[in-house]
Amino acid sequence: MKQIINTANAPAPIGPYSQSTLAGNTLYVSGQIALVPGTDNLLLDSIEAETHQVMKNMGAILKEAGADYSNVVKCSIFVSDMGNFGKINAVYGEYFTSNPPARETVEVSCLPKNVNVEISCIAVV
Template sequence: MKKIIYTDNAPAPIGPYSQAVLMGNTLYTSGQIALHPSTMELVLDDIETETQQVMENMKAVLEAADMSFDDVVKTTIFIMNMGDFARINAVYSKYFDEKTAPARETVQVAGLPKGVNVEISMVAIKS
């Protein structure tokens, strides 16, 4: 049975979607951008700060489903500028153990919601 996951510790959806959907033991997250959950203001100081806010938002969604980054099996990173890849990756890598890191793709896109520079979505499985 499908269960909608919601937490006040991550930004409220800005459209007709859920923060995440839990189906059985698999969690499908919506993409997170660098909205601060309490103010709904964008955190765009620099690409590292922006990426950290995205990851903290994702952490809150995972925790709301009683999961952690250890449960993540797949991520998708959408970025506006592939030139930011190394800087985004440096922040992203702090949240995963390199030996057990999830599968991932990183895609440069023409545009992202609210003009942000990075959006990340994840799939996690609770074993």
């Protein structure tokens, strides 16, 4: 059985998907971009600010499911320019200070709304 988990504290989906799906005790969080919740505004002031917004959006969804960053077991990071990896990684590390999850980082040619970074995760709740 699956349960859809959505929150107004993260951006509404911009397509036919849910913010997250809980299947058993596994939470699958859809890729998050730097949309400011409740608006159509992207936070693109810097790659650091953009990454923080992505992580905050992911955190709001985790919280709605009764979890937090410590519950995350896997992240997927998609970037439009691997040259930003160091800055993205530094911000990402602020949210996973101990026992970080498994992950991959992949450079792609384009992301939704032409953002620079998108992150999804899988968590155990």
